[in-house]
Amino acid sequence: MNKPKHVVIIGGGFAGINAAKRLAKEDEVTVTLIDRRNHHLFQPLLYQVAMAAISPADIAVPIRSIVSGYDNIDVLLGVVTGVDLKNRKVKCDFGDVDYDYLISCAGATHSYFGNDQWEDFAPGLKSLEEATEIRKRMLIAYELAERETDPAVQKELLTFVIVGGGPTGVELAGALGEISRYTLERDFRNIDPRRTRIILVEGASRILNQFSEEISEHASRELERLGVTIWTNSMVSDVDEHGVVVGEEVIRAQTVLWAAGVRPTEINYTLDTDLDRGGRVVVQSDLSLEKYPEVFVVGDQASFSHTRDGKPLPGLAPVAIQQGRLAATNVLRTIAGKTRKPFFYKDKGIMATIGRASAVLEVGKLKMSGFFAWIAWLIVHIYYLIGFRNRMMVLVQWAWSYMTVRRGARLITSKIWKTREWEMSIARGNASQAKKRVGLTGKRIAKKGTSAKKKSSKKASKKAAKKSSKKK
Numbered sequence: 001m002n003k004p005k006h007v008v009i010i011g012g013g014f015a016g017i018n019a020a021k022r023l024a025k026e027d028e029v030t031v032t033l034i035d036r037r038n039h040h041l042f043q044p045l046l047y048q049v050a051m052a053a054i055s056p057a058d059i060a061v062p063i064r065s066i067v068s069g070y071d072n073i074d075v076l077l078g079v080v081t082g083v084d085l086k087n088r089k090v091k092c093d094f095g096d097v098d099y100d101y102l103i104s105c106a107g108a109t110h111s112y113f114g115n116d117q118w119e120d121f122a123p124g125l126k127s128l129e130e131a132t133e134i135r136k137r138m139l140i141a142y143e144l145a146e147r148e149t150d151p152a153v154q155k156e157l158l159t160f161v162i163v164g165g166g167p168t169g170v171e172l173a174g175a176l177g178e179i180s181r182y183t184l185e186r187d188f189r190n191i192d193p194r195r196t197r198i199i200l201v202e203g204a205s206r207i208l209n210q211f212s213e214e215i216s217e218h219a220s221r222e223l224e225r226l227g228v229t230i231w232t233n234s235m236v237s238d239v240d241e242h243g244v245v246v247g248e249e250v251i252r253a254q255t256v257l258w259a260a261g262v263r264p265t266e267i268n269y270t271l272d273t274d275l276d277r278g279g280r281v282v283v284q285s286d287l288s289l290e291k292y293p294e295v296f297v298v299g300d301q302a303s304f305s306h307t308r309d310g311k312p313l314p315g316l317a318p319v320a321i322q323q324g325r326l327a328a329t330n331v332l333r334t335i336a337g338k339t340r341k342p343f344f345y346k347d348k349g350i351m352a353t354i355g356r357a358s359a360v361l362e363v364g365k366l367k368m369s370g371f372f373a374w375i376a377w378l379i380v381h382i383y384y385l386i387g388f389r390n391r392m393m394v395l396v397q398w399a400w401s402y403m404t405v406r407r408g409a410r411l412i413t414s415k416i417w418k419t420r421e422w423e424m425s426i427a428r429g430n431a432s433q434a435k436k437r438v439g440l441t442g443k444r445i446a447k448k449g450t451s452a453k454k455k456s457s458k459k460a461s462k463k464a465a466k467k468s469s470k471k472k
């Protein structure tokens with residue numbers, strides 16, 4: 001028998017895990033799967049972690065444990081920095097890894113449209129760290145509002161802006177509406193969480209642009225029922241610690257969340273191959289690169305437009321799953337001297353939830369909204385979750401929160417592990433910070449920010465001095 005060929009898989013996401021499983025136990029190959037994280041993440045439920053409905057461990061599984069039963073698969077933790085296509089080497093932070101075949105599925109990341117400085121003020125939702133950071137910011141905003149006495153500061157603390165009206169933005173907005181109206185309603189004494197302002201900002205003329213108009217309208221009505229205000233045709237021109245600038249309007253908000261754009265992984269720019277306008281790797285109908293047939297690029301990293309209408313496939317989990325499997329199949333077929341198969345996408349439709357028991361979905365000509373769409377959404381998401389434990393945990397938690405409106409994971413945690421530093425960070429995030437913002441008027445906070453900040457901080461310190469002398 002010939003020496004097994006070495007297949008390297010970059011990324012243990014939907015595409016990578018499915019490619020690895022397809023190659024498992026095949027004698028013709030040994031596989032090395034490289035990922036910068038030790039876990040496979042079920043991104044479609046990240047917003048539930050961010051909104052405190054479920055815990056991080058419920059939607060993440062160690063990659064090593066997923067493939068532990070397959071002797072021909074090795075897992076390496078490491079960051080891939082590029083690929084040397086000519087010499088067949090994957091460049092990693094720990095050194096180079098040679099390959100005979102490469103399946104690259106490193107996914108995508110957020111795009112702030114050239115304004116990466118916005119990230120500090122408006123985290124996106126792509127990893128567990130980001131989800132728990134969003135959860136922390138949301139819960140802290142309520143805590144600070146509870147102990148704040150100035151109504152203007154309180155209003156700012158209870159204003160949430162979500163940028164981007166695609167499925168992620170809609171799901172975040174719906175969940176926030178649900179939390180503020182039902183979950184937190186009885187938990188606070190000095191604030192009424194039902195008065196939370198939730199503003200969903202979308203650049204296009206309607207939210208859920210990838211769905212039909214009818215479904216998009218239904219989603220808008222459902223969100224409004226949950227207290228969400230929707231701004232369409234609204235482009236964000238600035239984001240900073242004061243909030244968001246939309247055209248000439250300033251929205252003062254303690255919490256801004258980013259669900260607006262995606263850009264491909266940096267690995268793409270190291271490849272000597274064609275990229276589409278969005279920077280995704282253009283692939284052949286068999287998912288390989290034109291000049292390098294031993295290299296396959298799939299999932300969110302790839303641009304596949306060998307479709308009936310010539311439009312590239314969207315960045316969706318079913319696309320990644322099916323492409324990961326086919327890329328692996330084509331590796332095996334090549335080794336066996338067979339012709340490769342072209343990729344045909346079996347459309348599984350698109351869906352999004354709006355709050356606790358409502359969703360929208362479209363599969364081909366079928367359009368559904370409301371409770372039954374939510375049941376379908378629930379079944380699909382449970383089905384695709386990896387691991388029996390996760391499925392059971394998520395089901396139980398959903399059933400619990402459906403019946404009681406409670407959210408079990410309302411924990412404020414931080415990456416800071418020293419208690420003293422954590423206490424200081426709470427102090428830094430306290431209302432005096434927010435107070436500086438109040439009183440700032442004007443159209444563009446970014447320009448006025450510095451001088452106005454100085455003035456208002458002087459005011460704040462005078463106020464504080466007065467208060468303390470009164471107390472004395």
Ligand SMILES: Cc1cc2nc3c(=O)[nH]c(=O)nc-3n(C[C@H](O)[C@H](O)[C@H](O)COP(=O)(O)OP(=O)(O)OC[C@H]3O[C@@H](n4cnc5c(N)ncnc54)[C@H](O)[C@@H]3O)c2cc1C
Pocket residue numbers: 010011012013014015016034035036037039040041043044045046047078079080081105106107108125126167168265267298299300301315316317318320351
């Ligand atoms: C919040 C959110 C909600 C979503 N909801 C839905 C939904 O409801 N339905 C749906 O169909 N799709 C949804 N998607 C999209 C779906 O998750 C993606 O299309 C899918 O994850 C793409 O799979 P992938 O394998 O290409 O990439 P990913 O799943 O992103 O996996 C990429 C992997 O590569 C690793 N990686 C990246 N860069 C490097 C590097 N340099 N070195 C080493 N490892 C690296 C990452 O750690 C990751 O494990 C959602 C996405 C997000 C972010």
